[in-house]
Amino acid sequence: MSIFDVVPVTAEDHRRRARRRVPRFLFDYLDGAANDELTLRANVSDVRALRLKQRVMRDVSSVSTDCEMLGFKARMPLVLAPVGMAGIYARRGEVQGARAAGNQQVPFTLSTVGICPLEEVQAATHAPFWFQLYMLRDREFILRLLQRAKAAGCTTLAFTVDLPLPGMRLRDYRNGMLGGGLPGKLSKLAQLAISPAWAWDVGIKGKPHTFGNIAEKIPNPEDLDLYKTFIDSQFDPSCTWDDIRWLREQWEGKLLVKGVMEADDARAAVDAGCDAVLVSNHGARQLDSVASSIAKLPGVVDAVGEQVEVYVDGGIRSGIDTVKALCLGARGVFLGRPWIYALASRGQAGVEQLLELFQKEMATAMALMGVNCLEELGPDLLD
8 A cells, every 4th residue: 555545444445445456347347237327326325315313311331233143143233245256356355355254253255156166265264154156057066066065164055036147237348358359358458457466466376266166167267258158058047936945955054045125025035945035136236227225125124024034235335324224124234345345455454444444333323323232223213
């Protein structure tokens, strides 16, 4: 970090620093969303529009953010969300993220399409973590992944249901990350050339850049076009709730269904045997012009909140945002882009610093709202 840099503190501080450090096509892959990115903006603005109540002259001498999420005893109601290719934003990025989560006592979720495989994360942390999975056409491969996840000590499976096919993420085409032929390749080379710190620390010292969990399925896992071809061929648009019932029979641990936005889908997930649902529009990366996740949270909580744990992601940028989500009935939040911004900005130390900030913001907000424990948060504390 240059002496002329502002010390990064917030998620937005880390975002600005990450934008300077990583090649543009990688930053855009993380920062962008589907089509015109209307839902991406709504995710953030709808959370910001919520107003908390400040209450005074109450004993708040024992404020605690401690909680339990799907059997995981955590320091705060926050989970590091699965992010594809996290390992190319910092050297062996999934390992750094998992270590940061462990030190801050929150769950870490490894993506199916992470750079570091299950076994590497387990060997580096020696602690339980969660695993995210897609429904692929190759069911035998799914079974092998489930076996590997169990062997690695994963306690919770986060199953993504909102990706029968990838959304139209136009930034990835504009910057040459996907397609574009020779001009696209030249554009990527130019972007790499102006990111020397990343090129040395991650591009060279961070190898191998393979999709560790699915490397056996891709002839050259470092070729993003081959990766996209594999993903396009394996995502299963015929998947139904019957497939979730099949998955429930295969997985003995906790099962969280990720990508639910409507109350009837949440009820179907419960009927299929899930232990939790995650209200999510995939970070606005799938269908543009859908509602924000926070806007859909109350309806899902009303529908299934007494039966299963309900979580939310999308637009959470601070501990105060987390408190707002809990007031609307969420058991906790999944944090996606912000932890990767911090990872790209300052590695494991950046992620730990950001998580520390979130916890302090939560505790401070709770004290100023007149509550001591998370159970006291509710819609009555929103204006």
